[in-house]
Amino acid sequence: MKKTLERYYDQRSSSYSDLDEPETIVSCVRAIGIKDHMAVIRPKPDDKILDVGCGTGRFLKPFSVANVVGFDLSFNMLRRAKNIAPLVRGDAEHLPFKDESFDVVHSAGLTGVLRSRKILEEMARVVRSNKYVYVSFPAASSMSGAIARSILRLSRGKYNPSLLDHWYTKKDIRVMFPPSMEIEEMIRLGWELPFQRLFKGLRSKKLSRLFVFMERHLRDKPLLSLFGARFLVKARKKG
Numbered sequence: 564m565k566k567t568l569e570r571y572y573d574q575r576s577s578s579y580s581d582l583d584e585p586e587t588i589v590s591c592v593r594a595i596g597i598k599d600h601m602a603v604i605r606p607k608p609d610d611k612i613l614d615v616g617c618g619t620g621r622f623l624k625p626f627s628v629a630n631v632v633g634f635d636l637s638f639n640m641l642r643r644a645k646n647i648a649p650l651v652r653g654d655a656e657h658l659p660f661k662d663e664s665f666d667v668v669h670s671a672g673l674t675g676v677l678r679s680r681k682i683l684e685e686m687a688r689v690v691r692s693n694k695y696v697y698v699s700f701p702a703a704s705s706m707s708g709a710i711a712r713s714i715l716r717l718s719r720g721k722y723n724p725s726l727l728d729h730w731y732t733k734k735d736i737r738v739m740f741p742p743s744m745e746i747e748e749m750i751r752l753g754w755e756l757p758f759q760r761l762f763k764g765l766r767s768k769k770l771s772r773l774f775v776f777m778e779r780h781l782r783d784k785p786l787l788s789l790f791g792a793r794f795l796v797k798a799r800k801k802g
Contacts, residue, residue, distance in 0.1 A: 565654065568676055569636050572618070576639035579619050591771050592755045593621065595778055596793070599752045600671065601625050603795055604697055610666040615655050615686060616673030620644030626669070634658070656681040663691040671699040674739075678729040684741045692802040696744060697795060699753070703730040705792040707755060736796055744798040753793030754778045 584590055600622065606612060610629040614622050617633035618640045624647055633650045635641050641650045653659050655670075656679055668686045686696045702708050708730040715728055731739075733749055740746060782788065 564677065565636065572635075572637035573639040576619065576637060576643055579640070579643065588771060588774050591774050591778075592753075595775070596671070596753055597621060597625055600669075600697070600699075600795060603748075603750060603797060604667065604669065604695075606667060611664070612667040612669065613658075613660070613665045613686075613689065615658070615668065615670040615682070617641075617644060617650070618672070620647040622669065622671060623647040629667075632665075655679075656685060658685040658689050660689045662688055664689050666691055666694045668696045669698070674698060674731070675701045675729055680739050680741070683739050683744070687741050687744050687798075687800055690800050692800050694800055696798045696800070698798070700731040700736050700739075700794045700796060701729065702751065702753075702792055702794050703732050703735070704789070705730075705753075706789045707792040731794070733794070736794060740796075740798055743801055745801055746796060746798045748795075748797040750795045750797070751788065751791040751793070752795045754782050754790045755792045 606626055606629040608629055612626050612629050612631040613634060614626060614631060615634050617623055617635050618637070620633060620643065623631055623633050623644055627648060631648045633641070633644055633648050634655070635644075635650070635652060636654060638652055641652055644650060651659065655673060655677070668690045670682075670686065673682065683696075683698070686698070690696050703712065711728070712730055736749065737746060782791065
């Protein structure tokens with residue numbers, strides 16, 4: 564599976580910037596996601612931060628207010644992030660860092676393509692006592708999650724063009740974390756429209772502004788909260 568992911572993202576790296584083209588709904592989703600993460604994490608200038616599965620570096624830039632290191636499996640994705648922060652290539656199930664090396668360990672997107680408790684155990688190992696790990700998990704209870712899981716069931720797991728095939732309940736998330744970590748918050752974030760990547764080439768100021776307005780003012784309404792496709796989990800390493 565990891566070799567498949569590595570090949571996919573090595574090939575995808577040359578066109579990955581299409582997700583951030585201005586005035587598209589997808590770029591709005593990603594920008595809102597970064598802002599939401601930063602509001603929860605609030606990195607300090609003296610923090611030492613590890614971003615696991617950093618890809619082309621979309622979180623490395625806001626984390627650059629501190630001492631950040633990017634980590635990813637794909638060499639080609641890291642090449643796209645080379646001017647942002649120090650980078651390390653490797654396997655997230657075997658992080659090449661000493662115990663308790665970081666004040667903050669963060670990961671966004673990785674759990675959607677690779678379901679592994681070992682990754683969470685490694686994040687817990689390298690974060691310092693009484694410091695925090697922040698991990699986003701695709702929410703099974705979201706509209707995007709319901710549709711994606713239905714497609715996967717109907718196709719018996721064979722149809723998965725985005726490689727995003729792991730969706731989590733709150734119970735699933737709790738099982739992922741090792742005993743050394745205490746989950747303090749599960750925050751519903753990642754407001755998005757189902758099949759949003761189908762709209763990645765649709766550039767429209769009006770649609771993007773409408774999406775941002777809806778996200779800001781309606782995201783917590785009972786039905787529309789189902790568009791929140793991610794849980795951002797804040798977990799503290801026990802002292």
